[in-house]
Amino acid sequence: MESTSIFEVSGLSKSFAGLKAVDNVSMKIKTGEILGLIGPNGSGKTTFINLVTGMLEKDAGRITIDQHNIGEMQAYQIPVHGLVRTYQTIRLFKHLSSLENVMIGALGVGMKRKQAAAVAEDLLEELGLSERRDAPAQGLTFRDQRLLEIARALAAKPRFLLLDEPAAGLNEEETDELFALLSVMPEQKNIGILIVDHDMRLIMNLCNRLHVLNYGQTIAEGKPEDVRRNPEVVVAYLGSEAS
Amino acid sequence: MKRNNTADENTLAAASLGSRPYFNFSSKWSTVVLLVAILSGIGVFIWWLNIPFIEDIFTSSVITLISVLGFQLYMGNSGILNWSYVGYVGIGAFASAIFSMEPSLKAMQIPIMYPFLQKLHLPFIPAVLAGALVAMIIAAVVAWPLMRLSDAVGSITQFALLIVINVLLSQWAEVTNGPRTFTLGGSRQTTIWVALGFAILVITFVYYFKESSLGMKLRTSRDDRYAARSSGINFVKVRYQGYVTSAFIGGLAGGLYSHYILSITAGSFYMSELFKLLSMVVIGGSMSVSGAFFGALIVTLAQQGLRQLELGLTRSGFEAYGMSEIVVAILMILFLILRPNGVTGGRELSLEALRNLFRPKQYTNNNGNKK
Incomplete structure (x- = not known):
């Protein structure tokens, strides 16, 4: 439990x-x-x-x-x-790829690079963004950017x-x-x-x-x-x- | 919130995941291999030509390439224009010269030099590395309070720091021979092969830095420092680490330069040098290592061509000195207006990029079908 x-x-x-x-x-x-x-x-x-x-x-x-x-x-x-957050006006790292954006959430809480990449891959898959993993965040649709911001927050394995x-x-x-x-x-x-x-x-x-x-x-x-x-x-x- | 993909999309996604782990040779490390291959290819060709004048230009250009890569490391990844960078190139140049010169020669040329500096003596390569270390240590001491500052304020403080460094280099006679020329003596030690060897190491390092966790964190501070903070990134710390690393490479380039040119003054590491580096990263594209590489190549070729034109025009009675600087400056302005991310558009040269370049383009119609 x-x-x-x-x-x-x-x-x-x-x-x-x-x-x-x-x-x-x-x-x-x-x-x-x-x-x-x-x-x-x-x-x-x-x-x-x-x-x-x-x-x-x-x-x-x-x-x-x-x-x-x-x-x-x-x-x-x-x-x-x-404790992690997302923003009212989407704040992504626009020149970084979707994968890197999510990895940052994990790296920011001290995960090692390999683990961060694995966590990011799983989250992108879970949120249906895998196809866009190498695309710069600025090229995503608004919907996908919203999801990517949530994925980045979840990569930190938050409790809140x-x-x-x-x-x-x-x-x-x-x-x-x-x-x-x-x-x-x-x-x-x-x-x-x-x-x-x-x-x-x-x-x-x-x-x-x-x-x-x-x-x-x-x-x-x-x-x-x-x-x-x-x-x-x-x-x-x-x-x-x-x- | 999984999208309902079509069977084709799922196959594509699975294939892309299966064949593309995060570090994939063709998409990542091929950049280093290609850049090194281009540089080495040019170097070997020039050596084979065996024309000393061209070999000299190439060696000098490779040293400039090392310098511009160090400049790009911080500016490209942090988004902050580091005005003080050329100051560290100067520190590396003077420090390595002091380390490598024969004590007796120093005593003769700069009698007022501090005795402990006169006694120092290291072989060429350790002296260059020690000079780079001195530049890095000085950056480490002065940089921390500056790293909190961003945008215009950040740039202005870096500019002020450049002035401080330049005045010290040009006036501290007991260390740098003051406003007089500092002559190293002896023969040229930065040969074409030494410069090439260091350039290959620096290309590899700068690319590795960009792709490392630290480089990625630094790039987040460039894109959005609020989002970076709320993602757990201490952007002051990562900027500091990037700045100090950049100063080391600048110092290294300075050391190689002083052992190539053999006589230096503080004026060699000031505005005109900064302008040259800036034009290279702007024209090539500041956000990628390939951008710095091709920017250095383009600006060097343009300057050499324009200088020959200047000489030709001057000989025919038309005073044209300074034309190359004007043309490069106009080119930089045009790039900033028309193509702010430079010729590379912030992307890296890679096998995948080359394949895409030569692959027939697919267009998608309104129904999403490729044709």
């Missing part, structure tokens, strides 16, 4: 020139589950991901994986502790995967493919997923729990069907007239 890990954030805060982008946010994710982080534009979702992955310096708060404090680490030190709007730019059919991929991932790979997206169909069907932010603050948490009916969430998304 595989062990359960816990990714925990408590009291996380960040201000930009006095504006509170993330205000005292706490959450907990276990391996094997998918948590959706939602909220209107500018509610602090991406800032939250940037803070927990070390891309931004936090003002306050504690970030741990299995009680191991990763909140004071540099961004490049975090993947080896089991943070996906920042993975469905952005995908059509309905591609989003369904993404759903099929992500829905089995927590169990198959024993990982926890935090997903940010505006596609409510994907979020509602995929996530075990939701965490809703508005103006940097948590306004609701719980199961998707409960959150959907939460009046504060309805107001945040549709405005006060809707309630």
